Amino acid sequence: MSLATSFAANTKRPFFTEEHALFQKSLRKFLQKEAEPYFEEWEKEGRVPREFWKKVGDNGFLCQWFDEEYGGLGVDFGFSAILAEEFERIGSGMTGFPTHCDVIAPYISSFGTEHQKKKYLPKFLTAEMISAVAMTEPGAGSDLSSMKTTAIKQDDHYILNGSKTFITNGTQADVFIVACKTDPQAVPVHKGVSLLIVEKNSPGFSVARKLDKVGLRSSDTAELFFDNVIVPAENLLGEEGKGFTYLMQKLQQERILTAITAQVAAEDMLQLTIDYIKEREAFGKKISKFQNTQFTIAEIATEIQLGRTFVDQLIMRHIAGEDIVTEVSMAKYWVTEMAKRTSGKCMQLHGGYGYMEEYKIARRYRDIPVYCIFAGANEIMKKIIAKNMGL
Ligand SMILES: Cc1cc2nc3c(=O)[nH]c(=O)nc-3n(C[C@H](O)[C@H](O)[C@H](O)COP(=O)(O)OP(=O)(O)OC[C@H]3O[C@@H](n4cnc5c(N)ncnc54)[C@H](O)[C@@H]3O)c2cc1C
Numbered sequence: 001m002s003l004a005t006s007f008a009a010n011t012k013r014p015f016f017t018e019e020h021a022l023f024q025k026s027l028r029k030f031l032q033k034e035a036e037p038y039f040e041e042w043e044k045e046g047r048v049p050r051e052f053w054k055k056v057g058d059n060g061f062l063c064q065w066f067d068e069e070y071g072g073l074g075v076d077f078g079f080s081a082i083l084a085e086e087f088e089r090i091g092s093g094m095t096g097f098p099t100h101c102d103v104i105a106p107y108i109s110s111f112g113t114e115h116q117k118k119k120y121l122p123k124f125l126t127a128e129m130i131s132a133v134a135m136t137e138p139g140a141g142s143d144l145s146s147m148k149t150t151a152i153k154q155d156d157h158y159i160l161n162g163s164k165t166f167i168t169n170g171t172q173a174d175v176f177i178v179a180c181k182t183d184p185q186a187v188p189v190h191k192g193v194s195l196l197i198v199e200k201n202s203p204g205f206s207v208a209r210k211l212d213k214v215g216l217r218s219s220d221t222a223e224l225f226f227d228n229v230i231v232p233a234e235n236l237l238g239e240e241g242k243g244f245t246y247l248m249q250k251l252q253q254e255r256i257l258t259a260i261t262a263q264v265a266a267e268d269m270l271q272l273t274i275d276y277i278k279e280r281e282a283f284g285k286k287i288s289k290f291q292n293t294q295f296t297i298a299e300i301a302t303e304i305q306l307g308r309t310f311v312d313q314l315i316m317r318h319i320a321g322e323d324i325v326t327e328v329s330m331a332k333y334w335v336t337e338m339a340k341r342t343s344g345k346c347m348q349l350h351g352g353y354g355y356m357e358e359y360k361i362a363r364r365y366r367d368i369p370v371y372c373i374f375a376g377a378n379e380i381m382k383k384i385i386a387k388n389m390g391l
Helices: 003-009 018-034 036-045 050-058 077-090 092-111 114-125 243-279 291-319 325-349 351-355 360-372 378-388
Strands: 131-134 150-154 157-168 175-181 193-199 205-210 221-232
Touching: 018 036, 018 050, 018 077, 036 092, 077 092, 077 243, 077 291, 092 114, 092 131, 092 157, 092 175, 092 193, 092 243, 092 360, 131 157, 150 175, 157 175, 157 193, 175 243, 193 221, 193 243, 243 291, 243 325, 243 360, 291 325, 325 351, 325 360, 325 378, 351 360
Parallel strands: 131 175
Antiparallel strands: 150 157, 157 221, 175 193, 205 221
């Protein structure tokens, strides 16, 4: 077994139990049959079909960490890590699945009322409902607290106005967690932020535009518009004015998932490249026999091994419930940049074929840069690291 394959197939990872290995095996088998043969088509269409979402849900792969009363098995984060990894192996455009299960559902699970949990979680698990989280606005990304979307309370409801952009699952979602200002005059400003659950059929809500992206083409990303949307007061998530704190609490998990998926992408790129250089010949020998090729592969493999060790250690610490915001910020920044470096080196070793869409490395090269941007841009990760170092 090659080094790169051994990363991908490794069942001896530090957090793995027999159950994790079984889950990985069955999900991988399912995706190889139900997703891999169709993925190129979905990339061209710019979306993963709803029927496939349903199939994943019906087979019990989604949200296994939910408590039993909401249909789950109460399993640990290791299962979420595996889910993110296996979808990433198919392609980065599958990012909507871990986002739905392990970025969005946790908001409802942690801060929702019993009524909200009963209403949404069982349907998230079966993919009867797809979810999205809407924080970013055209004028507010990294500087989220400057968001302009407002929700002003009147009697038993809020009137929501504003717009959001770059929202993953945006065109297909049924339920949106929307970050908005319920107190636009609050000082400091982040104390005016709340989270509302908005359903897609609410009058005044519209998907303004499906965005045309460089990569992650099968992941639908949209701009949303709220024009005097009436949101029942009971759709407030948690307490008014605590929205920013809730977002900060959940970002550790979103960022570790980004590091996990970037790591898998890098491992896949290495494997693709090893396969290619062992076949392709120039000047009468295999490309793999040139010293430059070997040194480049050795460098990539070393960085990948460092990333894998770091990421798996953080998965274990996250499962243990440790506060590892600083380390997760380091992993999010370092692993995503490592994967981006890897994509350039791997494309170079493919020569002209690497620039052709029919070679998977071309798609990986297009997909990976956004990992350095979303879930908090890498510059923001460095800000957090420096701040937590007391600087
Ligand atoms: C494909 C995709 C999917 C996404 N999905 C979602 C989603 O589902 N929900 C959601 O709410 N958002 C989503 N986003 C938005 C994403 O989180 C933001 O794009 C990201 O937070 C950066 O914000 P911005 O694009 O406004 O960039 P800006 O904040 O305008 O930043 C531009 C540049 O300036 C740098 N910068 C900003 N502030 C500082 C600083 N203080 N110091 C140094 N440098 C700084 C940034 O690092 C970046 O390089 C998605 C984005 C993409 C591209």
